[in-house]
Amino acid sequence: MAIRWYKRIFCKIFLIVWLTSFLVIAGTAFIVGSMSEKERYQEVLTAKVLGQAELIVDRYERTGRLPPKPRREFRWNHDHDDDWDDDRDDWDDDRRRGHDRDKRSKDRDLFPLKMQIFDLQKGLVIFGIQDETKFRSPRVLKLQSFNNKMYRVVVEMDFRRSFAAKVIGFVVSVQVVLMLFVATLTALLISWIIVRPINRLRQHTRDLYNGDLSARTDGCLNQRGDEIGELSREFNRMADYVEQTLQSNQHLLQDVSHELRGPLARLQMAAGLAGQRVAEEDWEYIERINLECDRINKLIDEILSLSRLEQMEASDQRFDAAKVIETLVEDYRFSAPEHQLTVDTTNCFIKGNSALLERALNNILGNAVKHTPAGSQVALSVGSEGGDAVIRVKDNGPGLTPEQLESLFKPFTRFTEQNNGYGLGLSIALRAVQLLGGSLEARSEPGAGLELVMKFPARA
Incomplete structure (x- = not known):
């Protein structure tokens, strides 16, 4: 079953590392940026307040008169001429000059200000708010005039900016782009370091499953000093054990099968001699003994065929699968004339031992002939799909259920009560296809027959 992309360990590691890196860096940059802002x-505000206060104090000391109270809250970017009384033109001129100077500073995004200028020598508020308790976040500044008089300047420093404005300003900044790049690069690097050796180990496991008992992890994985290296070494130990166990089982099957041949031959000979001496009414028992001996002999042949597959010599020669199929079809048309075999072949080359393909097709066709009614059709085709050689064999039998398909290729699996086989034919076919580097897949629906599909990858 294919793993969905969002369930892959690469995606999980990438997202976790990326989100963690981005949130940590972004949170730190956001907090530091807010503080620096x-x-x-x-x-900036302190500098502008002192500049404006100097203008007010200078006019105050030259005229000796208190500046009028502003009619509204004073703003740096105000553009009205009625903030001062109309009868105080000299203050008006200074205010305008101060305002024009602020305009030339090109800073148009200043906040409304509350300000107070207090004459320390006279103990008098000469400008702004009289009650200092109205300031929420006051900042007290010292100002010394040109006449060496000291003044206290109190200004509202309530820096209020909406959270949404801060976030928008942060998102469109250059820092975010750099953080995204760094977080993405870090996540990709960590994911690649972890996932790449896991994928290599998975490929070795798949090779072992497909029958390559010599599959072992490479030296780079074995020499690692981390958990992945330890897992690689454990895999090699497991593969050694599996190879030794399977080879022991194969040798055991071969030895037992050969040892059974001798007693079986003697039993058949004894049954034949006994048949010459028994009465005619007891001959059915002799026939039963001969029948069971034949069945045991067939079982031994199938077991030996399964074990001999591993000993067949590998080959790098390319052969035409269509010629192998045509030869087998002619044989079955002669031996099973009650079945209609249709063939659709094109020249399709496979690399390997042609005897393995012949063994696989022989068992598949034999299974189709045995388990389909007389007169039914067995269709066989060979061709190329996406560069791969594909062979299909479909019969018109009763078909199988999904539960039966799962155990179809297991040895000694049978789904009928007929004693015409031991469930080793398709197991032999599967092993032969795997030794050729291909795959064998079964498809069926109840009542729609069984289709077996062999795929062999394209090889140079």
């Missing part, structure tokens, strides 16, 4: 705001 506030400090910058305070520095």
Whole structure:
């Protein structure tokens, strides 16, 4: 079953590392940026407040009169001429000059200000709010005039900016682009370091499952000093054990099968001699003995065929699968004339031992002939699909259920009560196809027959 992309360990590691890196870096940059923005705001505002206060104090000391109270809250970017009384033109001129100077500073995004200028020598508020308790976040500044008089300047430093504005300003900044790049690069690197050796180990496991008992992990994985290296070494130990066990079982099957041949031959000979001496009415028992001996003999042949597959010599020669199929079809048309075999072949070359393909097709066709009614059709085709050689064999039998398909290729699996086989034919076919580097798949629906599909990858 194919793994969905969002369930892959690469995606999980990538997303976790990426999100963690981005959130940590972004959170730190956002907090530090907010603090630096506030400090910058305070520095700029302090400079502008002192500049404006110097103008007010200078006019106050030259005229000796208190400046009028503003009719509204004072704003740096105000553009009205009625903030001061109309009868105080000299203050108006200074205010305008101060305002024009602020306009030339090209800073148009200043906040509304509350300000108070207090004459320390006279103990008098000369400008702004009289009650200092109205300031929420006051900042007290010292100002010394040109006449060496000291003044206290109190200004509202309530830096209020909406959270949404901060977030939008942060998202469109260059820092975010750099953080995304760094987080993505880090996540990709960590995911690649972890997932790449896992994929290599998975490929070795797949080779072992497909019958390559010599499959072992490479030296790079074995020499690693981390958990992946330990897992690689454990895999090699497991593969050694599996190879030794399977080879022991194969030798055991061969030895037992050969040892059974001798007693079986003697039993058949004894049955034949006994048949010459028994009465005619007891001959059915002799026939039963001969029948069971034949069945045991067939079982031994199938077991030996299964064990001999591993000993067949590998080959790098390319052969035409269509010629092997045509030869087998002619044989079955002669031996099973009650079945109609249809063939659709094109020249299709496979690399390997042609005897393995012949063994696989022989068992598949034999299974189709045995388990389909007389007169039914068995269709066989060979061709190329996507560069791969594909062979299909479909019969018109009763078909199989999904549960039966799962155990179809297991040895000694039978789904009928007929004693015409031991369930080893398709197991032999599967092993032969795997030794050729291909795959064998079964498809069926109840009542729609059984289709076996062999795929062999394209090889140079």
